[in-house]
Amino acid sequence: MIHLYSPLKKFVNHIASFESDTIDQARIKLLLYILILYIPYTAILIIAYIYGGAAPHLIRVSIVFVNCLILLAAIYHFKIWKTASHIVLCSLTLAVWSNVSFYVHGVNVETLQLIWFACALGFYMHGLKWGWFYSAINVLPVLVLTAGDHQNYFYLGAGPYTVSLLTYLFVIAYNFLWIIYMHHYFFKVFNNNIVNLTATKNELNELNEKLKTTLEDLQITSNARMDFLSTMSHELRTPLNGVIGISNALLLQNPRKDQAENLGVLKFSAENLLLLINDVLDFNKFDSNKAELECIPFDMNVLLKNNYSSIKLKAREKMLDLNLSISEDLKDKMLIGDPTRLTQVLLNLLNNAIKFTENGSVSMEVKTSKLSEQHIVLLFMIADTGIGIEAHKQQQIFEPFIQASSSTNRNYGGTGLGLPIVKKVLTMHNSTIKMESTPDVGTKFSFEISFNYQASDPDNTDQLTNNGKELAHLKVLVAEDNPINILVIKKTLEQWNIHPVVAENGKIAVQKVVQQEFDIVLMDLYMPEMDGYLAAAAIRELTDPRKANVPIIALTADVNNSVAMKVKQSGMNDCLSKPFDPNDLFQKLKKLTVLNA
Known part of the structure; x- marks a missing residue:
């Protein structure tokens, strides 16, 4: 029997494997076992009824035998297990009704077994609604028979078409075994599912605990990184303060022309190093969502001119034309915003423009897009005639630490953080950066920012008067x-x-x-x-x-x-x-x- 069961189990598992749901697989397997094991069951009954001369029973059991073969083939080839199970349930219902009305003219043990079988199989195969439906149509003949029974008792005996005691005992025993096995099989499947779900739940809880621990470790690591960067910032800025501060002091002491040039280079180099440090620290702030915008009054004209002046020497060293165009609407207005972050955006774009331009010009233009009584929208445009960027690489340059090509870093240097910081700062301003670029022709960046503004104070000045x-x-x-x-x-x-x-x-x-x-x-x-x-x-x-x-x-x-x-x-x-x-x-x-x- 073990040798027969192994290929049978393999055959059933193969057919059921097309369903992914565990419960549906169990339903298919149960249905297949019923059909497969009803073939030898009905074959034995056919032989018994032939020898016993029970023609009506022989006809019915022969039909069941053929139907089992047909349904097995249909499930194997067409995967129609739900339809097949409905046919099986309808066949059981037909057997119950035929027993009550024709074969038995009453309710015997076999009939009750068939009713229990149909009720349980209806719920297990198709759920609550179909379970209630098949239960109702199988119980109905018993109720009709009871209502019309004038002797007020159930007749649990042999009907008009009797069979041998041995055959009857075989049928009853087989049906009882099927009812017991069906409950056993589905209880085992449901129990396994509950066990698996419990195990999965426990695994998820353990995984959540591990993730929680990992997140805590990551937070500790992130805080340690911030502390490290803060310490490094302090340690790097302290000597830079000395270099830049002394350079400023010496430049104000009327140095010779050659000394002024050397001091200018020294100051410029130190400020470039400071810019790199600021980029790393600022990117870390953006990455940790700790950066905030200020809302303070500032003069946009002065800010733009200061940015222009700060890069003028670098442009002059490369013999580039540096152009600045400022909207007339900005005169006599103090804008409300974050001048430091805006300067960061403009200097990153301008420094990139000069860095990647060998011949030609770099220009910055600021135009008014919209103007109302207390609100102004400015369009910033920074254009160059530099190396340009290929179309398929234009979005990559806004990702951290990524540059347009591997040769960019070798030829021009840089950290790859400038444009990502520009993008993040503009996002904080509810703005986006647009780019037009053609290789070997040039690049143009543009963005809009809206500001509130107030009238400027003519007595306020940013110059070191007297x-x-x-x-x-x-x-x-x-x-x-x-x-x-x-x-x-x-x-x-x-x-x-x-x-x-x-x-x-x-x-x-x-x-x-x-x-x-x-x-x-x-x-x-x-x-x-x-x-x-x-x-x-x-x-x-x-x-x-x-x-x-x-x-x-x-x-x-x-x-x-x-x-x-x-x-x-x-x-x-x-x-x-x-x-x-x-x-x-x-x-x-x-x-x-x-x-x-």
């Missing part, structure tokens, strides 16, 4: 522990005739504020004994109102958002990142001392 002599009266305290930074700040302030007092740490700074009168304090954030945060908080707690409210500007090489928040929480008035532009320091000194006067 060589900064208007600030000469200021008493400034510099809290700084780095000798190079002290030298840079002193030389920067001395050009405005300001002679600062220096405190080497926060503790000394607080003591000097208590002992002397100062108009403003320049506070480094990271110092021994007492850092800038604690020193600022201590100053704000002084009993003398004038000293407690002295303006404090934080000087830091750390440019994280968390630093700006801590600066504000500690009571400082403003923040200036190192390396700083002397003009920025001048404006902050002027603004805070005027407000405090």
Whole structure:
């Protein structure tokens, strides 16, 4: 029997494999087993009825035998197992009705078995609706018979067409076995499914725990990366502050022409290095969704001219024509926005344009797209006559660390972060960048940004008027522990005739504020004994109102958002990142001392 069962199981599994659902596979297998095992069952009955001379039973069982063969073939070739199961259920129902009305003229054990068989098979094969339907039409003849039975009892005996006791016992035993096996088979399948689902659920829970642990590890790694970049930013910016600061100071001391050229190259190189550092840090901010836009008034005319001036030397070195066109609508207007981020976009695009252009020109044009009483939409266009970009590579250049070709980095350098940062900044402005480029002809980038604006103050100026002599009266305290930074700040302030007092740490700074009168304090954030945060908080707690409210500007090489928040929480008035532009320091000194006067 084992040798026969193995190929039979293989045959059934092969036919059922076309269904992917486990329950449907179980239904097909059960149906196939019923049909296959009813073939020898009906064959035995055919022989028994031939010898017993039971012609009516012989006809019925022969029809069942042929139907089993036909249905097996139909399922094998046409996969119509649902239709076949309906035919089987209809055949069982017909057998019940024929027993009640013709073969038995009552309800015997076989008839009850067929009813139970049809009810269970209806639910297992086709679900609730069909299960109720087949149960109803199989129970109905019993109800009709009971209603019409004047003797008020069920007749559980042999009908008008009797068969031998041995045959009857075979039929009853076979049917009972099928009913028992059907329940056993489906219970086993459902039980396996429940076990599998439970195991899957447990696996998913374990996987979720692992994912949670992995996410926590990634968060720790991300925080460690941010801390590392912050530390590296501070460590790199500190010496750069010295290089750029001393370069600015020396350039203001009327150097010889050759000295001025060397200092210009030194300053330009240091500022380029600073730009690369800023790109890496800014991209990390964007990647962590920690970047935010400022909303402050600024003069777009001045911003555009400053950007133009900052790259003029680089364009002149390559003998390129550098053109700037600014909309007349921007005169007498102070736009509200983030000048730092906008400068970042423009400088990245302009520096790229100059870098990839060997002959010809680079131009920046700013036009008005829309103008209302308090709102303006500007169209920015940066065009060059450089190497251009092939059409199939034009979208790639906006992906991090990717450049148009492998030779680009070798020939021109760069990190591949400039354009991705441009794209992210413009996304923050609800804008998109458009590009038109033809290889060996040139490239044009364009984008629109909308701004609110207000009328500009004619008395406000960004120039260091009177060589900064208007600030000469200021008493400034510099809290700084780095000798190079002290030298840079002193030389920067001395050009405005300001002679600062220096405190080497926060503790000394607080003591000097208590002992002397100062108009403003320049506070480094990271110092021994007492850092800038604690020193600022201590100053704000002084009993003398004038000293407690002295303006404090934080000087830091750390440019994280968390630093700006801590600066504000500690009571400082403003923040200036190192390396700083002397003009920025001048404006902050002027603004805070005027407000405090």
